[in-house]
Amino acid sequence: MIVAERKSFAEIKEMIEGYKKVLVVGCGTCVAVCLAGGEKEVGVLAAELKLSNKGSSDPAGFGEATVQRQCDMEFLDELKDIVGEYDALLSMACGAGIQFLAERYPEIPVFPAVNTTFIGVNKDVGWYEERCKACGSCVLGMTGGICPVTMCAKSLFNGPCGGTNHKSCEINKDQPCAWYMIYERLAKQGRLENILKISPPNDWRNTKPQTLIQPGYEERKAAAE
Amino acid sequence: MKSGSQLEKILTAGHFAFTGELGPPRGANVEAIKKKAAPLKDMVDSVNITDNQTAVVRMSSWAASLFAIAEGLEPNFQMVCRDRNRLAMQGDILGAYAHGIRNMLCLSGDHQQFGDHPQSKGVFDIDSMQLITMVKDMRDEGKFLNGQEIDDPPKMFIGAAANPFAEPFDWRVYRLAKKVQAGADFIQTQCVFNMERMREWVKQANDMGLTEKVYILAGVTPMKSLGMARYMKSKVPGMDVPDYIIDRLKGVDKKEQANEGIKIACEQIEEFKEMKGVAGVHLMAIEWEHKVPEIAERAGVLPRPKV
Numbered sequence: 124m125i126v127a128e129r130k131s132f133a134e135i136k137e138m139i140e141g142y143k144k145v146l147v148v149g150c151g152t153c154v155a156v157c158l159a160g161g162e163k164e165v166g167v168l169a170a171e172l173k174l175s176n177k178g179s180s181d182p183a184g185f186g187e188a189t190v191q192r193q194c195d196m197e198f199l200d201e202l203k204d205i206v207g208e209y210d211a212l213l214s215m216a217c218g219a220g221i222q223f224l225a226e227r228y229p230e231i232p233v234f235p236a237v238n239t240t241f242i243g244v245n246k247d248v249g250w251y252e253e254r255c256k257a258c259g260s261c262v263l264g265m266t267g268g269i270c271p272v273t274m275c276a277k278s279l280f281n282g283p284c285g286g287t288n289h290k291s292c293e294i295n296k297d298q299p300c301a302w303y304m305i306y307e308r309l310a311k312q313g314r315l316e317n318i319l320k321i322s323p324p325n326d327w328r329n330t331k332p333q334t335l336i337q338p339g340y341e342e343r344k345a346a347a348e
Numbered sequence: 349m350k351s352g353s354q355l356e357k358i359l360t361a362g363h364f365a366f367t368g369e370l371g372p373p374r375g376a377n378v379e380a381i382k383k384k385a386a387p388l389k390d391m392v393d394s395v396n397i398t399d400n401q402t403a404v405v406r407m408s409s410w411a412a413s414l415f416a417i418a419e420g421l422e423p424n425f426q427m428v429c430r431d432r433n434r435l436a437m438q439g440d441i442l443g444a445y446a447h448g449i450r451n452m453l454c455l456s457g458d459h460q461q462f463g464d465h466p467q468s469k470g471v472f473d474i475d476s477m478q479l480i481t482m483v484k485d486m487r488d489e490g491k492f493l494n495g496q497e498i499d500d501p502p503k504m505f506i507g508a509a510a511n512p513f514a515e516p517f518d519w520r521v522y523r524l525a526k527k528v529q530a531g532a533d534f535i536q537t538q539c540v541f542n543m544e545r546m547r548e549w550v551k552q553a554n555d556m557g558l559t560e561k562v563y564i565l566a567g568v569t570p571m572k573s574l575g576m577a578r579y580m581k582s583k584v585p586g587m588d589v590p591d592y593i594i595d596r597l598k599g600v601d602k603k604e605q606a607n608e609g610i611k612i613a614c615e616q617i618e619e620f621k622e623m624k625g626v627a628g629v630h631l632m633a634i635e636w637e638h639k640v641p642e643i644a645e646r647a648g649v650l651p652r653p654k655v
Contacts, residue, residue: 276459277430277470281477281526283519284456285511285538286585293585294459306516319522321481321530324434324474324493 124153124244125217126251127160127237132171135213138234142183142211145172147236148202148224149189150216157251159237160215162189168215168236193220199227206231259328265317267308272325274301280322350487350533351505353450354422355394357655358628359534359563364621365628366649367424367536367565368392368640371401372412381412384637385419391644392421392631393652394451396536399426403463410444417448424507425449428457433473434482434493441483445502453507453536454479477530480508484531508532510564512549513542513588521552528562535562536630539569539580540616542588550625559625566620569632570643571609574598610643617647 129135139145147169155161169187176182186209190198193216206212211232214221218239225233241253256273262280263270272278276294282302286293290303309315336344349356358365368388373380388395395416399409406412413423425444427437441452456476460468474482474493482493483506490501508527512520524535540546546566553559571577574597581589593612600608613631620626629649633640644650 276461277456277475278472279456279475281475281523283514283516283523284476285509285514286458287511287514287516288585290515294461300515303516306519315522319526321477321526324478324482327473 124156124242125219125239126157126241126243126253127154127217127239129159129164129168129215129237130235132175135168135234135236136172136175139172139183139211139213142232143181144184144186144209145211145213146186146188146202146206146209147172147213148193148215149187150193150214150220151189151191152194154216154220154237155189156245157243158249160217165189165215168213193217193224196223196227199224202228257329258325259333260326262322265322266305267312267314267317269301269305269308271301271305274299274304280325281318351450351503353394353505354655355424355451356505356533358393358653361653361655363628363653363655364649365393365563365565366391366644366647366652367394367396367628367630368637369396369398369630369632369634370412370416370421370637371398371635372407372409374404374406376407378415381407381415382419385416385421387638387640389420390652391640391650393628394422394424396424396426396453396630396632399428399455399457400431400463401426401458403430403458403460403465405464410440410447410449413444413449414447422451423449424451424453426453426455427479428455429472429475429479430457430460430470433471437474437479438482438486438492441486441502441504442498445504450503450505451507452483452504453509454483454532455509476508477526480506480527480530480532488531506531506533508535509538510535511538511586512540513538513545514586517545521549521556521558524553524562525556525558528558532562534627535564537564537567538586539567539632541569541580541593542590543616543619545588547623550623554625559627563627564625565628565630566616566623566626567630567632568613568616568620569634570613570636570639571597571605572634572636573605573609574602577609610639610646613643614647617649 147165149160149162149165165187169185172185192198206228213234213236214224215236221235242255243251243253246252258272276292287300292298292300370384397409397413409426413425416423454476460470483504485491486501487503490498510524577594577597580587597605617629620629
């Protein structure tokens, strides 16, 4: 899933300063699972905003809405009858959802209430770890299911480097060396020959905006354009 | 000859190579380079010019290499993968060669987190293994990484690093084999303190036939003090400083520690001269360039052969 963390209240408050009616918009998918921007977090943020307004001579109004996915126009359409009542939208979705919300309602300013951090896994409730950089050229088959692009601080394709520090990465003893783990797993599987070969330079596909059309959907896209 | 560098000539003639190191200044101070270069002249066959070492900004490695040439030294131009993408790297290699640089050391580079700009974006577009192959193909095929022809290809003597002391130990010699396969002509190792481990690694390299394909220069760093030895043991990743080194420095008067450090280094060099599979020594006298003549003298590597 995509993992995000909420911005500080001070930063959020400063962004929406001067807007009299703000709709806090949550997303019911990734950011809800990682406890950053689901229905519950929308409620908490809206309550905090209302509380901070207390005693103001001209208090702002805050509304709440959570859609199932902000990265999907079908769900964003659900807001069409209420957004007109607001002069700003505060999105708690990932960066993709925030942009799609802004694209759907281009006349209304949209602000981010979270920082999108990474594609990761759920280690435990409230504990997430990064696992994928979406580089676009997956080598997990060669590396025993451990991503060298994400898990190695230098994204080496031919590790481990000389900085391997008692099985940890040189940057931090709490960060395991990805290539040490790759070596150990492949050794156990009897597949070390995988990394005896030199891996060629990567084709970095994540350095420009990308579009993906699954096979069979080309005509549908053409018709929509 | 692949590059015709002095270092290549020394090694191919079968002489025991002796190389040094010079860290460029943290500024445009040319006098600082000259001051560090002077004691190295005629003492070493080639001088590694570090590339933003420990991820701290310094004068660029190729520029400082040109000053080294002007001072009568042969540079070993270091290049790390941390700060440039494949375009910038190839461009710098062309420029360096055009200016007379003939040796290159291809490295991953310390992570930027250690340096003076920890917020920076680490590039790591290609890794050190891929860099070696890129420089080799530029030289031997006359082609850029994308396969296109180079008008007057750069002909570098290609170096790479190896750390025989980092885990997984069993894999280190295979990684050396990969660097040889990638196209390394010579290897400079991490600073050696654990001689048992070094002997074992060189033996593995001999047994695999690697030392017939690549020249291995053992990294030697004289300890300046007990404090330095303790720091390197506990704080520098990938460094293996056995207790007996600490004990030897502890066993002498504080004023004698530097001398004892040089003595240990010279004993190591004596052993490397005799060690099958070791073709020379790379002396990393860190911020101690002025001591190199004394160390070279005491290690019995002078005069340097003329080839």
